[in-house]
Amino acid sequence: GENVEQHPSTLSVQEGDSAVIKCTYSDSASNYFPWYKQELGKRPQLIIDIRSNVGEKKDQRIAVTLNKTAKHFSLHITETQPEDSAVYFCAATYSWGKLQFGAGTQVVVTP
Amino acid sequence: DGGITQSPKYLFRKEGQNVTLSCEQNLNHDAMYWYRQDPGQGLRLIYYSQIVNDFQKGDIAEGYSVSREKKESFPLTVTSAQKNPTAFYLCASSPSTGSYNEQFFGPGTRLTVL
Numbered sequence: 583g584e585n586v587e588q589h590p591s592t593l594s595v596q597e598g599d600s601a602v603i604k605c606t607y608s609d610s611a612s613n614y615f616p617w618y619k620q621e622l623g624k625r626p627q628l629i630i631d632i633r634s635n636v637g638e639k640k641d642q643r644i645a646v647t648l649n650k651t652a653k654h655f656s657l658h659i660t661e662t663q664p665e666d667s668a669v670y671f672c673a674a675t676y677s678w679g680k681l682q683f684g685a686g687t688q689v690v691v692t693p
Numbered sequence: 694d695g696g697i698t699q700s701p702k703y704l705f706r707k708e709g710q711n712v713t714l715s716c717e718q719n720l721n722h723d724a725m726y727w728y729r730q731d732p733g734q735g736l737r738l739i740y741y742s743q744i745v746n747d748f749q750k751g752d753i754a755e756g757y758s759v760s761r762e763k764k765e766s767f768p769l770t771v772t773s774a775q776k777n778p779t780a781f782y783l784c785a786s787s788p789s790t791g792s793y794n795e796q797f798f799g800p801g802t803r804l805t806v807l
Contacts, residue, residue, distance in 0.1 A: 583752070588735075614793050625783065625798040626736070633793060671735055678743070679724070679791050680751070683735035 584609040584676035588684025601659040603687045605672035612674040662691045696720040697799035714769045716784030725767040730781040
């Protein structure tokens with residue numbers, strides 16, 4: 583099956599700085615890579631996703647990059663704000679659309 | 694995301710009891726999923742269903758059971774065989790199980806064993 587590793591487990595940044603979260607995956611057949619944001623006690627919500635035929639995707643302050651050769655993908659958040667504080671999960675598809683999730687990154691943005 | 698509901702929000706179980714968690718969606722999605730979330734870990738797949746009257750085990754199915762008698766409903770039963778059931782349980786749905794399908798999550802049920 584798929585194995586997804588996510589780093590770092592915690593990330594503390596000053597407001598206005600950038601945050602980068604990295605994930606690696608093992609299944610070369612994976613072709614869809616979503617990122618979810620989960621606030622404390624709430625449901626995960628999709629913030630951005632990327633398909634395997636694209637190397638980079640941006641949505642305002644959020645961007646995701648994908649390197650299929652190296653089997654890694656990253657989330658970039660620029661100009662961080664306190665409301666960006668949450669747990670972020672990467673995921674990769676395997677076997678009929680199932681998702682394998684990383685362990686999560688706790689992001690803390692300090693004013 | 695309001696198209697997926699879970700109940701109850703909090704559930705307390707005594708040891709040896711079976712409990713059932715409800716998951717309903719009105720998004721007309723074919724696929725539905727159950728995940729377990731423990732502190733410091735990602736979401737782990739318990740069961741999933743691609744169509745009505747069909748479901749498959751995920752990575753941690755032992756001690757759990759499901760049914761899919763209706764397209765909009767996918768209840769999860771936590772049986773007494775599950776030795777450590779205290780966790781946050783999330784239900785999700787997607788249009789199908791093909792690639793590129795976003796999974797939409799319900800608000801979750803927090804289960805605690807007394």
